[in-house]
Amino acid sequence: MSSIRLQSLTQGDIRKQILRLALPIMGTSFVQMAYNFTDMAWLGRLGSKSVAAVGVVAVLMWLSSSISTINKTGSEVTIGHSLGRGSTDEARRYASHNVSMSLLISSVLAILFLLLPSLFLGIYELESDVSAQALVYLRIVACGLPFTFAATAFSGIYNGAGLSSIPFRVNALGLALNMILDPLLIFGLGWGTAGAGIATLTAQSFVFGLFVYRLKKQDKLLDCFAFFVRPDRIHSGRIIRIGLPVAALNSLFAVINMTLGRLVSEQGGHIGVATLTTGGQLEAITWNTSQGFSTALATFVAHNYAAH
Template sequence: MKKNIDLLHEPILPALTRLALPIMATSLVQMAYNMTDMAWIGRVGAGAVSAVGSAAMFTWFSQGVSSLARMGGQVKVAHSLGRGDREEAGKYAQGALQLGILFAVIFGILSVAFRKQLIGFFNMQDRQIVRDAEIYLTITCGLILFSFLNAIFTGILTASGDSRTPFVANVIGLVINMVLDPFLIFGFGPIPAMGAAGAAIATVGAQAVVTAVFLWFARRDTLVFSQVHILERTSRRYIRQIIKIGFPAGVQTMIYSGISMVLTRMVTDFGDTAIAVQKVGSQIESVAWMTADGFAAAINSFIGQNFGAGKTERVKGGYKKAAWIMAAWGLGSSALLIFGAEPVFRIFIHEPEVVADGIIYLQVLGLSQMFMCEEILTEGALAGLGKTMQASVISVIFTAARIPLALLLSATALGLSGIWWAITLTSVVKGFVFVGYFVTVMRKLPPERETCRQL
């Protein structure tokens, strides 16, 4: 079976499915990374989960920084390939990788230098939890380069129609992470028990192996990476285009994670272990949103190439089919979270009071899964059209509304669950707004063969 899928000519549903399934599987593998860490750390105790959960907020924030390079590179590579210009696609890939390396070095240095202040933001009282969080932050963010490179490689390969290579690379990383976790967290023979630090080392080690696998594949690629010369200076024209497309998406992710940090700070008012509820609950919920994010990457590349080639009807048809698939996935995820809340949450934590709050978290967030899936899918579709700014504005406005709404609801009898209700309600609204906006955009798309002149 050929590795690169012809997104411009193959029937829409088979092409989209063949591209999306490995990406969704890759997202599930990445989710398994996090859940493996959480399952082992949960055996140490809720305090260790809180430490990892608070520090991991900054690795999430880093994804926004990497998106500045990844999203711009992915979209422009797709547009270039849609026009049949492989040399230009290679220049965009080269620029994205160079920007990613630069951003990773700067982010790593700042994270390590200001680790005490960053963890101090959450105002946790337990000194051991704070120390563990600082160590976890130092390791994962100090060595964030591998995570950045992996995200950019994945975006570029997906844009070229190759979603199998990222899947293979991430499966290899998952296996290594699963092997390292128990040895480094609990110790074995001469290896001392390292707790949260062990989980961080296992994660970074696995990410480094994934980067090595990507480099091995890139050396054999003839479509895009054969045009990449990482030590050569990339023209400012390409860098500007990458940043123009990637900046809104990157800032959106950083603001989104910043808002989540504020909400996490609010969660700590209900006790340090309340962070454990949020962290474990969000990892379980990631079954839905990470898979939706993977499908969004597929629709991004599909729409990007067809928009670049002026195939408007394929753009519309691809989005409609993807929207129905994501609706079904979202409903299935809701059923899992609502009806399987207790047994699923107990896989990670066993303290009765934490489990009780965790069940409420999953059931409340379960109500919004379909809307969240449609929101994520549509963001990817808009990015494929180059409309990252519009998607970011919508997302930031309604995500920011969570803070005042959470303050209001948590001050009522709902207490901690009021924060979860704020997240759910805004997700529902965002789902409706995003789909409505994209339908409007589709109606205004230019006819066939005129699209590429609009780039």
């Protein structure tokens, strides 16, 4: 049996239930946004070129994060439906499929970034020294994509179970570690942009490890579901039908930002790119707020719809 009690979303005051779900989800979104923003804030002390280099990769990570919502949204809705019907076994199968799919998708994306970095960085037509810094940073953080995608799927699984406060606490610890490592590696060891990337990779690996520990040892959520299964057509097909439209919409915003980035790069060089990407990080505060409520509402409706 699970050692953590699943939250019932079919009883009690609706407003309180949605707020209790939404506020930690909003906090988790802010934390995930703050990784790149923290790197850019520290690297700003090195100059605008470093900010532009990290900002370019931050947009690629935004695109990656958008793709990861396939399994985040898929987890929240499918597990919400399963638990609303009272079927823990079905919820466990969907949890396993979402994690397996997230690891597969992230591995393919990481390989693309590692083997064809110029295909993505070349969009901005940056100066050679800025592109060189961006390339170093991209290669480092790309190695952490499987950790990030899996952690996102884990967050969706907890959200689907009505336990959104746990992903917030886990991700907040990862951000704290990143904030400690950034100045140590960037300035203390003099690693510059590479140091920022290593700090982010280390923090993301820590978050992944902490999630695994909580799922397997501490919370034993859904009776310790398997992380690796062979996806079948029924479960994976339903996850894709639910999660792909959300991922496509979010990805569209990232692609538009990349198009704007090319335009400002042509007109203002790396200064224009640094300005656009920094502004984009601040703009994310507003849509992270609305997304927190939409995610909570999706989970709440999934439970109650399935429970009739």
